[in-house]
Amino acid sequence: MGRRSERLSKQGMLASDLAGEGDVIQVVSRAFDVLRCFEGHEARLGNLEISSRCGLPRSTVSRLTHTLTRMGQLVYLPRDQKYRIGPSAVAMSTSMMKGLQLRNLIRLRLQDVADQLPGTVGFVIPDRYHLVYLEFARAANALGLHEGTGSRISMTSTAAGFAYTAALDMDVGDALIAEMEREIPGDAALLKARIEDNRHHLREHGYVLGCGTWSPHINGCAVPVWSPQYQTFVVVTIGLLAAMFDENRLHQEVAPQMIELGAAIGGLLEGAEGDIFANRIERKPLPVPVRNNNKIIKTEDTNELEAGARRARPARSVRARDGRR
CATH class of the missing domain: 1.10.10.10 (Winged helix-like DNA-binding domain superfamily/Winged helix DNA-binding domain)
Structure with missing residues (x-):
């Protein structure tokens, strides 16, 4: 390269x-x-x-x-x-949908969480100063947040945006914020004020919260996941009614499920390039995270980690310190 x-x-x-x-x-x-x-x-x-x-x-x-x-x-x-x-743009976007099987599997994972939490669970990808929903799921009784596929959300005021920018290498994240300050100074101020806290919380806990920053009625929790296909971080995120899920409840009840979801999505993304067109990706149970020295690893990776192996693992954590924070 x-x-x-x-x-x-x-x-x-x-x-x-x-x-x-x-x-x-x-x-x-x-x-x-x-x-x-x-x-x-x-x-x-x-x-x-x-x-x-x-x-x-x-x-x-x-x-x-x-x-x-x-x-x-x-x-x-x-x-x-x-x-x-026009038709060429539609055709080009359609060609990008060849990974439909993977997206269906991701949607099923999102639905697993949505069936347990009354919010909107999303899988988003960055697009300049926004994030775009590629997939989403919500329970029948979900309240408050009704984003859908293709919806764009702000990178400067949402839990998903906080998680994405916190996961970036520090120099890249700082340069992105500097660009925002020139283009959208009002929006950039909120992100800049809390970027260091977001980075610290992500390193220590593996997720980021956004409480009332996008809307006073919505609280969110998000986990960034490295995507080998897109060579960037994508984000799994959930928005819940603030009246039902305050900050403490997000930490205690929502964050563990989102961390598990991030590990599961990371495993799907790691295996997608080799398996998606061969129809060999299977829907497996959500992995149970094992904590070791403040890292989240999949149970099947324990022996490999103990042996000091360095090869890529099925699901990356942003705390794995693999050069991407």
């Missing part, structure tokens, strides 16, 4: 951009900014609306939408004088 590729894969996003190295092709970055404006297949936006959403000059947006339309990424609607997501 080349040096630039190593930099880009350090935390699964444009680390070189965040570090100020300036080797990002701006026109490509702006084209993706335009596509991000379309939340949902039915979204219809004009150049002025796109310009307002992504903060680019209207003339720049006009050139980008013209090019993206020629490429099939957008479709122009003459009657509305607006654009919507």
